Amino acid sequence: MFDPSLFGRLSFTPAELAKDPLPPGRNRLGIADERDSVLFVPTGLDALGPVPLFVMFHGAGGFPEKVLPFIEEHAERDKFLILAPHSMYPTWDIVVGGSGPDLDRLHRALIEVTSRYRIDRDHLAFAGFSDGASYALSIGITNGDIASHVIAFSGGFMSIFTQEGAPKVFIAHGLNDEQLPIETSGRANATKLKAAGYDVQYIEFNGLHAIQPVIVGMAIQFFLK
Known part of the structure; x- marks a missing residue:
């Protein structure tokens, strides 16, 4: 028997x-000495929950603090948690060779979060930008029984060996993306998922390969409704 994690499956249960609960602001979770995951806690959060959780994967060469500012103002206003993992290598394991240490660290981070908060399982998003969006799509569709929503900002590809659950999917991509051409990434991913029966909201915007605050706002509305 193959280890399901080799195919990107999480064994997570809360x-x-x-x-x-942790104090408001950014908190390191202590699951790794280096490249630790960060949990952002908004002020005034009802720690008894259930609390929405937005997992945000950074792009290649990035880190949690690079993507958190795009989401934190929304978390403060709408009172949800943000988990920002840090890839073990310059990008996510699935991009460079298949599921491995990053999946394990994600599992440990989710366990740590759920040991402190009761998470709203109907509002648990896997989201990301660029390589992080590719990771969110791949892991989110593979673990759609865990992720209720999958959100991809300018993602490149999907690596999916098994599909579980039926998460709602939000994909946004720039018409002038100079790194990941829209025809072979955003459009292709949205078309495949729609054909497979997923509920997909697909948005094209006038712009390059970058996180767009207006698009983030639309994605948060999609996540919370």
Whole structure:
């Protein structure tokens, strides 16, 4: 028997609430000495929940603090948690060779978060930008019984060996993307997922390969409705 994690499957089930909530702001979770995951907690959060959780994967060469500013103002206003993992290598394992250490670290981060908060399983998003969007699409569709929403900002590809659940999908891509051409990435991914029966909201915007604040706002509305 193959280890399901080799195909990108998470073995995650929420932990028992056993730890105190974390203070408002950015908190390192302590699951790794280096390249640790960060949890952003908004002020005034009802720690008893259930609380929406937005998992945001950074782009190649990035880090949690690079993508958090695009989401934090929304989390403050709408009172949801942001989990920002940090890839073990310059980009996510699935991009360079298949599921491995990043999937394990994601699992440990989710366990740590759910040991402190009761998560709203109907509002648990896997989201990302660029390589992080490719990772979110791949892991989110593979684990659609865990992720309720999958959000891809300018993603490149999907690596999917098995499909579980039926997450709602949001894909946005720039018409002038100079790194990941829209025809072979955003449009292709949206077409494949729609053909497979997924509920997909697909948006094209006038712009390059970058996170667009207006598009982020639309994605947050999609996530919370």
